[in-house]
Amino acid sequence: METKPIVVAFPFAGDDFGGSDISAVHLILALDRTKVQPVIMLHSNKGDFSKYLNxxxxxxxxxxxxxxxRPRHGNSVQRMALAAAKYPWTMFKLLRFLRQHKIDIVHTNNGLVHTTWALPTVLSGAKLLWHHRGDPTAKGVNMLAPLLASHVVTVSKFAQPSAPVISLKNRLSVIHSPFDHPTDIPxxxxxxxxxTRELGLREDTHFVGYFGALIDRKRPLRFxxxxxxxxxxxxxxxVAGLLFGPPEQYGIRMDGEVMALAEKLGIADRIHLMGFRLPVAPYMCSVDILLVPAVNEPFGRTLIEAMLLGxxxxxxxxxxxxxAIDHGQTGFLVEPENPSAFVEPMKILLTNKAEWRRISETARTSALAGYGVARHVDSIVNIYRQLAGRTEFE
Known part of the structure; x- marks a missing residue:
């Protein structure tokens, strides 16, 4: 007997574009359409994410x-009140959408979408898979998810909710994000x-890189x-520092602060804002080292992407x-909030080619063995199957 695929909705804000969106797309592309039928939705198609999908x-x-x-820009009381006032209409639209498309599961991937879709999903009779990729102390995953989510997935042990209002026993899984294994390394x-040519620098200049949105949690100023x-x-x-990533997140810009600090420290000629660029591989390979000064980073994509590229x-x-990192073997771990702690491992990697090569090769081997799309997809689809009450896939 032919079995209909499980219909899974993937809603996205659309005007934001980050690692969670890329991870979700990796999953969507790898799904077996005979088993799972994805339905992708964008609240806004005016940003870079729609171009990425296209x-x-x-x-x-x-x-x-x-x-x-949430308000589109800023977080004033007025805008928050307006967003809340419009929510009943939004909820009605989403509820109608879910029923119209006969959605079995809604798979949400970031805080904005979690809070917007949780209640309509439950009211529609669909199951909610809350994929948490953020702070373990976030209110949503500790207060709303335990009450409304059918299952919660976190990207690391660190990201598991720290104080859920009710137990998530048997409804919580840790599944690392999916990563394509690069076949051709630039x-x-x-x-x-x-x-060096683009920036007009000396040809013997070496680069250290920062990849990610210029937001406080990722600590671009510490970089x-x-x-x-x-x-x-x-x-x-x-040596020069390259920052790759969008300067704006929810109306807060840090690019000006970054360059003001560089100017104050007398290294404005050594710090370069490169903006958001795709594909990332040529730029990740242009830097000798990836520096990750972030705190409370649940499980950054760029860290694994760097390891996969060596x-x-x-x-x-x-x-x-x-x-993700075995200190001294697949990379280096340093004290947070201490920029000077980066200096010694930077010196080792920038001046000792044999040590650079050892770390590069060990990290790549480790990442290839531990992170892949197939393992991620199998784990997620197994959760879909359980939520939908299916046994046909076994």
Missing amino acids: GKNISYIGINDADVL DREECRLAV VEAVHAFHKQNPDFP TPVIATDHGGNPE
Whole structure:
């Protein structure tokens, strides 16, 4: 007897674009359509995320007349009140959408979408899979998810809710994000030289990189301070810091702060805002080291992407970073909030080619063995099957 696929809705805000969105797309692309039929929805199709989907030939449904439960920009009381006042209409639209498309499961992937879709999902009779990729102390995953979610997935042990209002026993899984294994790694020297030419720098300049949104949790200012600390101890070594990522998140800009700090420290010529760029591989390969100064980072995608490409990582010993890095073997872990702690491992990797090569090769081998799309998809689909009450896939 032919079995209908499980219909899973993937809603996205659309005007934001980050690692959670990329991870969800990796999952969507890998799903077996005979078993799971994804339905992708965007609240806004005016941002880079819609372009990303178009580039991968992924079709989606626009729901522009139903706002996510937050103000588009800023967080004033007035805007919050307006967003809350509009929510009953939004909830009605989403409820009608879920019933119209006969959705079995709603798979939400970030805080804005969790809070917007949780209640309509439950009222529609569908199951809610709450995929938490953020702070373990976040109110949503501790207060709303335990009450409304059918199952909660976290991207690391660190990201598990710290104080859920009711037990999530048998409704909580830790599943690492999916990562494609690169088949062709760009030539590192060509990539580095391309960036030196773009920026008009000396050809012997070496780069350390920051990849991610310029938001406080990721600590872009600590990145600048780490580059300054290294330069202060090694003034003749030609090194520059490259920050790849969007400067704005929910109306808060840090690009100005980054450059103001670089100017204050006297290294404005060594700090470069590169913006958001795709594909990421050529730029990840242009840097000698990825620096991750973030705190409370649940499980950053760029850390694993760097390892898969053979770019050594120095990260804070905080959040989900220790779950990915074996200190001294697959990378280095340093004290958080201490930019000077980056200096010694930076010096090792920038001046000792044999040690750079050892870390690069060990990290890549470890990442290839531990992170892949197939393992992630199998784990998620198994949860879909359980939520939908299916046994046919076994």
